[in-house]
Amino acid sequence: MESLNQHLECLKLFGDETEGQILESLNGILLALAENRQRSSSLLTDTGIFPTLAQILKGNPSCAVKAAQVIAEIAKNEEMKKPCIDAGLVLALVPLLESTDQEMLLHAGRAIGRICYENSDLQEQLVETGVITSLVRILTDYPDSEPLVHVNLLALCNLANLEIAKEALSKTKVTEHLVKQLRRAENHQRIETITEVLQLLAENDALKVQMVEAGVHEALSEILLRLQGSSQAEDMCSVKAASNLIVSLLLGDESMQKMFANGCGIIYQKVGTWLASNHPQLQLTGALAVANFARNDGNCVRMVQLGVVLQLLDLLEQHVDNGDVSVQHAALSALRNLAIPVANKVQMLEEGVAERIQMLLRSEMAPVQFKLLGTLRMLIDGQGRELLSTD
Incomplete structure (x- = not known):
């Protein structure tokens, strides 16, 4: 600790020291933190070195990279975040995100991310300083830098739950860059990080x-398609995250219509395969996709023409006794929505849908029976009831 004291005393003379001496002292702090983070952090707090680090960031470009690295290491300790904030280190670090030095971007990004983690007030201040533009620029300029992409994704993950951040991101091309990263993602951690960011953005x-x-x-x-056959826990988590995000995108009217594309969209093209699969998560995603597409009457008519009703009934019959309740509810919601247009009621009744639904009433689960009866009621409402009475 004596050596650390010397380095700290040296840094306090910032302005009188050469760049070589400053860098040596900063390296000394990094070494001390690596050897004993807790004791070194206490000493850093006691000596009040944080304002000096802010001065170095602002006034000495040659030493700023190393100073940002020191701050990033210091900020690993929860109790060290407040001294960093009080010394104005975050606002001193933000301009460094405009650098073209990748090492600078990496250390500054890590430092800001660690200091601001779970601090919504500070995160809002960050967004107000224009940090979103910097993050998107880094993702655009350095898509092949694994460390920078990782830090950037974590930063977006921390900020994307803020409405002010979503608004700022909606004015950028961040989604294009996130799709590129999603397509090249090779491990489940990266897939889940990107889908988590996108899931937050999908609230807008x-x-x-x-x-x-x-x-x-x-x-x-x-x-x-790539992971559906895997039984690995991490792959199943990625499948669930991807499925949930697809459903979230379907919750918006305009985005849903773009995805349907008159029954020619890639998601609707996959629905039949998902409904017929043995994978409960894919079955659920398929049923929820149909239920959401069916919020539009034109889509309903088109889907009935394409034969989705029989696929849903086949799925329900798989789950009627001891099946997945969430899949049953989703499939029944889809059928109920499909039965809303009058033209569909007639066609569905002619195809014997009512009889097949009545057979499903043997399910012993009351919530499922309730939904089945609701679907039947929708089916026989209006013109459908007249047709049913003549059979």
């Missing part, structure tokens, strides 16, 4: 549309 309707236009749903369907 404008971003939903941008995501569909950028092909997010296509990249997700590729992931499902």
Whole structure:
């Protein structure tokens, strides 16, 4: 600790020291932190070195990279975040994100991310300083830098839950860059990080549309195709994350219509395969996709013409006794929505849908029976009831 004291005293003379001496002292702090983080952190706090680090960031470009690295290491300790904030280190670090030095971007990004983690007030201040533009620029300029992409994705993950951040991101091309990263992702951690960012962004309707236009749903369907046969826990988590994001994109009216594309969209093209699969998550995704597409009457008519009703009934019959309740509910919601247009009621009754639904009433689960009866009621409402009475 004596050596650390000397380095700290040296740094306090910032302005009188040469760049070589400053760098030597900063390296000394890094070494001390690596040897004993807790004791070194306490000493750093006691000596009040943080304002000096801010001065170095602002006034000595040659030493700023090393100073940012020191701050990033210091900020690993939860109790060290407040001294960093009080010394104004975050605002001193933000301009460094405009650098073209990848090492600078990496250390500054890590430092800011660690200091601001789970601090919504500070995160909002960051967004107000224009940090979103910097993050998207880095993702654009350095898509092949694994460390920078990782830090950037974590930063977006921390900020994307803020409405002000979503608004700022909707004015960028971030979705295009995230799709590129999703397509090249080779491990489940990267897939889940990107889908988590996209899931947060999908809470914004404008971003939903941008995501569909950028092909997010296509990249997700590729992931499902690649991982659906895996029994590895991490792959199953990725399948669930991808499935959930597809459903989230379908919740927006405009994004849903773009994905349906009159029954020619990639997701609807996959629905039949998902409904007929043995994978409960894919079955659920398929049923929820139909239920959401069926919010539009034109889509309903088109899907009935394409034969989706019989696929849903086949799925329900698989699950009637001891099946997955969530799959049953999703399939029944889809059938109920499909039965809303009058033209569909007639066709569905002619195809014997009512009889098949009545057979499903042997299910012993009350919520499922309730939904089945609701679907039957919708089916026989109006013209459908007249047709049923003549049979």
